[in-house]
């Protein structure tokens with residue numbers, strides 16, 4: 001049982017300092033000076049402050065943008081892409097070396113259990129490998145010209161400074177998806193991490209600077225600026241930020257998108273999800289239980305891809321619900337210190353998530369929902385400022401308003417359906433469109449879910465849960481999830497600008513479309 005003993009905050013602060021030192025940072029941060037403001041590093045494990053850490057002020061954000069822009073124009077955009085790839089290759093080596101150190105910081109700052117924290121760093125290593133490959137594959141196409149003696153083609157060029165704003169729940173992986181790809185594409189990066197996870201950001205920046213020194217790349221390719229919303233807003237407003245890649249809540253995206261658009265900048269948004277799995281009568285229920293429980297309760301329900309809705313055929317809804325509830329009962333003894341090997345559910349990141357969970361459960365109850373398991377708070381006496389909760393299953397009579405919202409906590413709503421059309425309608429009947437799944441042995445049913453008339457999400461899975469995507473595919477979602485795509489496939493194109501070139505090698509100058517002029 002991992003329920004009781006929590007580590008002391010002082011011990012965690014010491015572990016954080018030691019991990020930072022091993023990553024090459026003697027002191028977490030130079031004071032930002034009078035223009036900066038007082039911030040702090042905290043841990044959700046005890047809910048306490050680890051140590052103070054200055055935030056950046058307007059002047060240091062301005063300096064970071066200047067340096068990034070200057071490095072882009074003076075050298076990085078002209079550095080051959082495979083040479084840029086060497087920087088990311090070296091970063092990958094350092095990440096392998098410091099996997100434990102970064103995972104340690106992820107657990108301390110985001111509260112992830114050890115295996116998930118290690119998994120997150122593995123994802124960074126994987127994207128390094130992918131981006132190094134991409135550095136030799138920034139292909140443009142050649143199209144047949146309609147004119148004799150002409151060649152028509154496209155070339156891809158670096159875009160400029162990429163502003164990266166990230167959320168607390170994937171404090172390092174989302175940065176690496178953006179940064180590794182942006183760097184090989186010839187862009188420079190200014191990163192504003194979540195105010196809840198500054199130490200992981202400083203560690204990543206430190207490792208990247210070591211990689212830059214090792215391969216002779218300019219240190220100005222990457223800057224990190226710490227602070228809250230106002231620091232993010234400085235990136236949003238600045239015309240030197242050619243692409244703003246922002247990950248976080250839909251509310252954040254709604255504030256950011258029109259402001260970047262007003263200055264004709266580009267944005268890439270990765271926002272909230274409200275992910276569902278449809279369970280058909282033919283489904284392999286062992287897979288359903290395994291896939292659902294990890295997707296719904298893993299990371300204490302704080303993944304953008306967390307399974308929040310289980311839409312089950314009425315023939316199997318009783319059995320599926322019972323088996324999921326039984327599995328959740330086993331989780332009850334595995335809530336607590338995320339460093340403990342036996343823990344499966346760590347803390348919520350803070351009070352906001354806990355309050356949202358309580359409110360959602362109250363609304364669900366008022367709508368006729370019944371809590372079948374979970375719902376309680378744990379360890380409140382041992383750590384009054386930390387928020388450990390029991391993963392919760394709620395049987396709902398239908399998809400009411402509260403089910404349509406993303407509550408960033410481990411609540412799984414179970415609903416039933418009769419026909420696949422009804423299931424798909426219910427599935428798509430929420431504002432978000434990130435990840436989805438169907439569990440079925442019926443191939444035609446699976447294909448219908450994958451088709452244009454099926455799931456409206458950016459990620460559509462068969463016989464696998466909604467969370468835990470691999471980096472090889474493009475990641476992102478539709479509707480209120482923001483429409484952006486990051487990571488693998490051809491997501492690199494968002495970080496570059498395309499030029500169409502027509503070359504005349506024929507000695508004549510025929511105009512296109514047969515136009516005659518002079």
Ligand code: NAD
Pocket residue numbers: 165166167168169170174192193194195227228229231232233236247248249250251252255256269270271272273303304305406408434476477481
């Ligand atoms: P959040 O929106 O509170 O904060 C995200 C980041 O945006 C932080 O760095 C924050 O300082 C910054 N920010 C907030 N308002 C801003 C503004 N107006 N201008 C500029 N910057 C601003 O989100 P959070 O609580 O850290 O993370 C949880 C949310 O993120 C969930 O909704 C989750 O689904 C979403 N998320 C989405 C993805 C995805 O890939 N789709 C991945 C991870 C998290």
